[in-house]
Amino acid sequence: MIIVMRPKTPPEEITKMKQKILDLGCEVHESLGVNYHILGLIGNTSSIDPDTLHANDYVEKVIHVQEPFKKVNRLFHPEDTVISVGDRKIGGDTFAVIAGPCSVESETQIVGIAEAVKKSGAAFLRGGAFKPRSSPYSFQGLREDGLELLKIARTKTGLPIVSELMSTEYLERFVEDVDIIQIGARNMQNFELLKEVGKIQKPVILKRGLSSTIEELLLAAEYILAHGNENVIFCERGIRTFENYTRNTLDLTAVPVIKKLSHLPVIVDPSHAAGLWWLVEPMAKAAMVVGADGVMIEVHNDPANAKCDGQQSIKPEKFQALMDSLRQLAVIQNKII
Amino acid sequence: MIIVMRPKTPPEEITKMKQKILDLGCEVHESLGVNYHILGLIGNTSSIDPDTLHANDYVEKVIHVQEPFKKVNRLFHPEDTVISVGDRKIGGDTFAVIAGPCSVESETQIVGIAEAVKKSGAAFLRGGAFKPRSSPYSFQGLREDGLELLKIARTKTGLPIVSELMSTEYLERFVEDVDIIQIGARNMQNFELLKEVGKIQKPVILKRGLSSTIEELLLAAEYILAHGNENVIFCERGIRTFENYTRNTLDLTAVPVIKKLSHLPVIVDPSHAAGLWWLVEPMAKAAMVVGADGVMIEVHNDPANAKCDGQQSIKPEKFQALMDSLRQLAVIQNKII
Amino acid sequence: MIIVMRPKTPPEEITKMKQKILDLGCEVHESLGVNYHILGLIGNTSSIDPDTLHANDYVEKVIHVQEPFKKVNRLFHPEDTVISVGDRKIGGDTFAVIAGPCSVESETQIVGIAEAVKKSGAAFLRGGAFKPRSSPYSFQGLREDGLELLKIARTKTGLPIVSELMSTEYLERFVEDVDIIQIGARNMQNFELLKEVGKIQKPVILKRGLSSTIEELLLAAEYILAHGNENVIFCERGIRTFENYTRNTLDLTAVPVIKKLSHLPVIVDPSHAAGLWWLVEPMAKAAMVVGADGVMIEVHNDPANAKCDGQQSIKPEKFQALMDSLRQLAVIQNKII
Amino acid sequence: MIIVMRPKTPPEEITKMKQKILDLGCEVHESLGVNYHILGLIGNTSSIDPDTLHANDYVEKVIHVQEPFKKVNRLFHPEDTVISVGDRKIGGDTFAVIAGPCSVESETQIVGIAEAVKKSGAAFLRGGAFKPRSSPYSFQGLREDGLELLKIARTKTGLPIVSELMSTEYLERFVEDVDIIQIGARNMQNFELLKEVGKIQKPVILKRGLSSTIEELLLAAEYILAHGNENVIFCERGIRTFENYTRNTLDLTAVPVIKKLSHLPVIVDPSHAAGLWWLVEPMAKAAMVVGADGVMIEVHNDPANAKCDGQQSIKPEKFQALMDSLRQLAVIQNKII
Incomplete structure (x- = not known):
């Protein structure tokens, strides 16, 4: 200093x-x-x-001269961290594809989408049970019922499940039910929540806040690691800028930057960043070539009737095409998909 | 639509x-x-x-044609809402000055500062017990002990106390102990927390998130009102922009805009917005003339040894001078201070 | 409306x-x-x-319902515009690589770099003669002498040359001397300059302003087309955001967006956007897979002694490796490089 | 360093x-x-x-340790610079009010408005002759004819005139015709233009670019001073942020910051910053109390039929009321208005 x-x-x-x-x-x-x-x-x-x-x-x-983060710092931990979820991995040579609907709506819906994305090659199923919505009048998710439906989809497909935790109140339930806990962008600096997920060993996807610098994102992860949980996966999902054609501005440069500063894996969510379904494929491909360890993609069988984020969800056929593109790039990038 | x-x-x-x-x-x-x-x-x-x-x-x-918020909308509630805290008011003709240290450090410190700011004319005492800090290695507040010390300061000075709630876990304790609950900028879209403070009747200061639009701020308040608590006070505290000389960019224009769109009171926190003590006085004065219903000012008896935010805290003598300036302007603005 | x-x-x-x-x-x-x-x-x-x-x-x-731009609008001109520069093309199936130093420094330097980038497969040589610099005390370019040196490099290598025009005063000279005129980010809304380059037929690379929306960029191009010059190539080079690890935030999503809204080609400048040499390769690859029509890369034989932007320039060997990567991707993207 | x-x-x-x-x-x-x-x-x-x-x-x-600007730096020039325009001053104890329409439309219009603002106490007349517009299809100003009409208004009222110069081509004409040359936000880093206005002695109002940091603004002024013209007045007019209720975000904190870093005067343009007429009065008052040396206000006799920026222009009666408010505040701020 x-x-x-x-x-x-x-x-x-x-x-x-x-x-x-x-x-x-x-x-x-x-x-x-x-x-x-x-x-x-x-x-x-x-x-x-x-x-x-x-x-x-x-x-x-x-x-500052020294970076303010320590446990997430690559300086003190030069080799890449690879996180295991059952027999699957995130980090290292693997390119992890997480796919599924913005929110769980019904058994038919979640099981149908889970089967479709599995068939196309997704490694994990995402689905929102508790939904953070700007307006109190928007659909807030099926909550605990949503978790039950996700578990049914897991049983039927074998896909590990990812879902967002919004409050410490449900932490125990999530530890029991889901395979990866997601901390959303709006809660990236909900420090009480970070401390609590730091006390468990379940993998955590930590999404970058809309106006968080890369340093703040790393410090938010430092909260989790400092409390004992080293299984953190960063997720770049767009930052807020003056440009309003897209929902947010996807900061893909953050991927190689975070990978230089930290040993933890980094994935990208092009669906939320762009907010428009036709931008998902090019941006997912770009995530691959800049060195991301995976992507999180919103897939819905009927976007026009989705209870949330339909405009940024792609249909299963489109997802299949996206997976084909990613597989081609994976060969060049030496990634296993 | x-x-x-x-x-x-x-x-x-x-x-x-x-x-x-x-x-x-x-x-x-x-x-x-x-x-x-x-x-x-x-x-x-x-x-x-x-x-x-x-x-x-x-x-x-x-x-959108219709604004997406209803209960906070001035369209359906034309007259100003005035919020009562004991015998004091926020909103209407009153200009409410809330002052105190960033964080409660000791009985001597908080009582000393409380007495000083009371003498200069502050109407409320602020003091952080639970502190949201970017780094897990920074001072996190005295937590429950901090609340106890605030209560002692209240007893000694009669000043109602304002403190930040970071988790639903402590809600009951805050309802019991403090006079106004503050929801910080980082938790503005912590919807689970908003719903819970919506179920009580205690006044809530809702700080604008660093990258929240005015509409999102109003929708966050809508969560609280929709759950039953109509005692919400907005607080503009700076937004994140590319300018980095100051900690954030104080968006003073938001004050008349919010007052046009909503009937709820609006206060300004120049200390956090600017992040530099010598900017607090001019920006507090500006808050008054653009029509704010009050200000929240960080005051510390020994900023150079404060456990947090010393660089943006002013000393009691400087606070006295600021109150003198505000009183002069209050005459012109027809405000009671 | x-x-x-x-x-x-x-x-x-x-x-x-x-x-x-x-x-x-x-x-x-x-x-x-x-x-x-x-x-x-x-x-x-x-x-x-x-x-x-x-x-x-x-x-x-x-x-607004109707987009405010017309001549650049794909709605009224559905097919891609391909711009010819001698026997080379920008747009369509071609992926155009423009490479060279930030500023022309000497004959040895510019000819040496031109030969190196040509050998690696660059199609155009870039080099700054007139340099826009934040500080009046920074190197301002060799100006007219720089243009002369660029012409020597063109004669020796056959590479068409790209250089930035900063004032109408030198327009005639640029029309005579360079093959593509670059309008820099800071002059994107220098409307007097846009009108003048609209009156010539020379291709123009129009860089997006640091805080310009996509719509404003298209409107700036509309100035050029409305005055008669239809040979405009857009260049995404990063926008200004709160993130300051990188010089700017490269908005790669803008590429598919612009290509949807307009028929004109779009290239990407990862060097200026990132501002750090080790980010150039991943971001150039990403530009290819999101559908850009080319990239503009800063290459310098001795970055540590470059007169400007050394920190974001790559050496010829590194440029060779980048070209190899781009060629691999070009096969997948069906682009000719 | x-x-x-x-x-x-x-x-x-x-x-x-x-x-x-x-x-x-x-x-x-x-x-x-x-x-x-x-x-x-x-x-x-x-x-x-x-x-x-x-x-x-x-x-x-x-x-950096040392600030990169020198001639504008207060460190080497502690006392305030006061700029004289005929018998009027900008800087020091004076609060200069510059008022007039966005663009000059006709003799009746500009003379009528000039007489009205003079009566209310404005010290300078502003009026756009050359207009920078985002769209080539918007009204571009009366250009040279506009300058002639401004001169008629000056003759009739005695008010010195302020108008925007967009290109070096018209510099000589502006030196002859106007009393203060305005460099607009979009041209803040048009360095060729800055160098040229640095070679004359006419006062220059330099508007902050939409995405310019305070340091960049000071460096832009440094260009002018370094070339010989020390008569520069800064103008804060809003920066571009994610908030889109207002046209831009007025950064009032920049006023005390610039006054600390530099000895040159600073004025504020609340009309362009807010972009909505009903925000002009509160923000102009705020400019006064944060220590600005003046304001620039758009006044139009018939905003609904103005050829540009009608939505942010106030009528002469409203301007009169604004002047009354400013005069009250001037007493407290020890300013002469």
């Missing part, structure tokens, strides 16, 4: 700040520029809050 | 869509443009999900 | 507005909702400024 | 980098952290391009 003192800071204030750094358990390294006086902190700075130092009136800026 | 069909949509698809609208309980109003065929939905469209209609391949776009 | 009148608009104001629409040469289509009164404009609305209608106090909102 | 070398950089690469710094004319200050090796550059770093250093593969990041 580096502290830049304001021009013309009185020497006694420099001395005080140096003492404060020593009190924080770090060594001080001093450097005098033409206008600025710079103090470097040498030592373990990860638990020092830069805002506290910045509160000093004579401090111009405080600059 | 208006549906624009794609150019060259086959007539039978138009017929199908018209039937679908009738099935949704609305009348259809048809209009033929040069290239586009337009269908208007007449009736109660508030429970119709536009995404469902958009899922039809022949639909070019779906346009 | 659709006009939504405010709730409770007096009938005489509706009548006035209807007359105004007739005066604008359109027919009116009227529709009465529960709270809102809606007026549809039937006819040629492309020259009607929605802001003018919005200025009426009784107007709640004005909604 | 501080260079952070990647963990495990070979010692010989550190040595090379140190030599490079010496070659750039700076001293090196070395500091060894736990994982990172840090090199500080001591000396005049303003002409060193950080990107060049970043291009070295072993460099993790390059951090």
Whole structure:
């Protein structure tokens, strides 16, 4: 960490700040520029809050050098983490395809879609039971009944199931029922929820918040790892920008960036990012070639009558075509799909 | 709601869509443009999900006409809502000043600050007991002990207390202990939490999410009102933009906009928005003149040693000067402070 | 175009507005909702400024139905435009690779790089002669001398040259000297410049502005086409967002979106978007699979001593590897590279 | 400037980098952290391009310490700059009100509005002759004829005139005809234009680009000052964000920030920022209390028939009321209006 003192800071204030750094358990390294006086902190700075130092009136800026995350940091864990879910894997050589409807609507619907996506080669079934919706008047999901239907679909197809957890209240139920717990974009910084999923061993898909930087996403995962659960999969799903033709702006560059900064797997959700079904295929292909470890695709047998997100869901035939494209690319990318 | 069909949509698809609208309980109003065929939905469209209609391949776009929020909508509730907290009010002619430290650190600290801000004219004491922090290694608040210390400060000063609730787990405790429950920016779309605070009658300050549109903020409040609690106060606290000199970009224009769209009170938090103590005073004054119903100000007796957000906290003397400025403006704005 | 009148608009104001629409040469289509009164404009609305209608106090909102651009619109020109530059093409089955240094520095440098990228398979040479730089103290390019050096490189390699025009003052010179004129992101809405390049027949690469919506980009191209030049190639080069790990956020979804809305070719500049050399290869590959018609890549023989943008330039060997990757993908994408 | 070398950089690469710094004319200050090796550059770093250093593969990041702007920097010019236009001033104790229509439409219109705003107390007349419009089919201004009409309005009222220059082609004409040259948001980084207005002595209002950081705005002004013209007035006019209720998001916090960083005056344009006439008054008042040196207000006698921006223009009576409000606030703010 580096502290830049304001021009013309009185020497006694420099001395005080140096003492404060020593009190924080770090060594001080001093450097005098033409206008600025710079103090470097040498030592373990990860638990020092830069805002506290910045509160000093004579401090111009405080600059991070060391990344603020540790357990998710590739620097201290160079090899890729591969997460196992039964006999399937996420990370490493595998390209994991998770597919299914935005929300579970009925047994026929979820079982039908599960069978279709399995046939096309999906490795996991997704389906929302508890749905975060902007409006209280929109369909909120079948909740516990939805979980029951997902379990039926799993029994019939053997596909492990992924579903979103929105509250610690249902954590135990999810640990019991689902194979991968999803934390949605809106809850990426629901720290109480992160701490609790940190105490279990179930794999967690952590979706990037709409306005979260990559660093904040890594820090959110750090909450989970710091509490004991190392099975975290990142999911890029679009960020909020001024462009409004698409629902969000898919930040595909985040994939190679996260893979450089962290050892954890990264998947991409092109359906939510784009918000339009005809954009799902090109963006899923792009996810593959930028190095993602998988994709999460919304598939619905009857999008025009889906209870949510129909406009971004693709039909099973379209999903089959998408899988064919992905398989072609997988050969080039040396990925097993 | 208006549906624009794609150019060259086959007539039978138009017929199908018209039937679908009738099935949704609305009348259809048809209009033929040069290239586009337009269908208007007449009736109660508030429970119709536009995404469902958009899922039809022949639909070019779906346009809202009616605002999607109802109970918070000024259209159906023209007069201002004034919220009572004991003998104090938020909304109407009152300009409510809420002041206190980012986090409660000790009895001496919170009581000292409470006495200081009371003396300068603050009407409410704020203090964080449970703290949402980006890093798991930052100070997380004194939690339940913090609530106890806030209660001591209330007893000593008579100031009602405001504190942030981060999880439904502590809801009962907060209903018991605090006077106004704050829902933080990161939890603005934690819908499970919103539903629960909707079931109580305690006033709620709902902070705008970092990347939330004004419409989403109103819909988040709609969750609370729809579940039965009409005591909601909006708080503008900055949105995330590309500008990084300041912590966030304070969207002051949102104040008159929200007051036009909704009958609920709106306050402003300049401390979190700007993230720099020397910006707090001008932005608090601006909040007053754009018509806000109050401000929330971080005050700390020793910012350079504060456990969080020291760089954006002002000292009690500075707070006194700020109150003096606000009082001058209150005369012009016809507000009681 | 659709006009939504405010709730409770007096009938005489509706009548006035209807007359105004007739005066604008359109027919009116009227529709009465529960709270809102809606007026549809039937006819040629492309020259009607929605802001003018919005200025009426009784107007709640004005909604576009028809896209505001015409000549660039695929609706009126369904087949892809293919642009010829000598014997080379941009658009259609071709994937055009444009490569070269950020700025021309010397004859040895530009000729050396030109030979290297030609050997690897680039179809065009790029090189900045006039450089737009945030700071007046940064290197501003060799200007006219840079153009001379580019011409030498063209003579030696046969590669057509692409260079950025920043002012109408040099237009004649550029028409004479370069094969494709580039309009940079910062000048995307320099309308005087757009009008002038609209009067020539030289192909123009139009880069998306940092904060321009896709619609604004298409409208900027509309300026060029409306003045007579139909040889426009769009270039997605990243938009400005809150994420600051990368220089900008590459909006790859914009590629299939633009190709749906317009018949003109679209290329991608991953170098400027990412701003980091190790991100260029994955993002260039992604550009190919989302359907771009080409890429523009910064290549420098000695990035660490480049006069600008060294951190985002790749070395010739790395460029060779990138071309190999692109060729593999081209087979799958049915593109000629 | 501080260079952070990647963990495990070979010692010989550190040595090379140190030599490079010496070659750039700076001293090196070395500091060894736990994982990172840090090199500080001591000396005049303003002409060193950080990107060049970043291009070295072993460099993790390059951090500015010194602000990259010099002539606009308050550090080297502590007292406020006051700009004179005839007998009027912008900056210091004065609060300058510039008012007038978006575009000049006719002699009656511009003279009528000029007389009205003068009567209410405006100090300058604004009026667009050359208009930057997103669509080529929108009204582009009366151009040279517009300048003639502005001059008639000046003769009749004595108000100095402000108008936007879009191209160097008309620079001489503007120097002759107008009192303050406006550079619009879209041309903030039209560096060729900035250099040219840097060669004259006429005051320049430089509007912040829609996606420009404060630092970029200051650097754009630095172009003008570096070429010899020190009469620059900044204008905050809203930045582009995800919020789309308003045209842009007015960043009022930028006002005290710019005034801290620079000695030049800062005005605010609430009309373009908000894009809705009923937001102009509250935001203009807020501009005053955050310390702006003036405002620029769109006033039109008949907004519903204005040729541009009618929805954000206020009528003369409304402008009178706004001036009354500003005068009340001026007393508190110690400003002369």
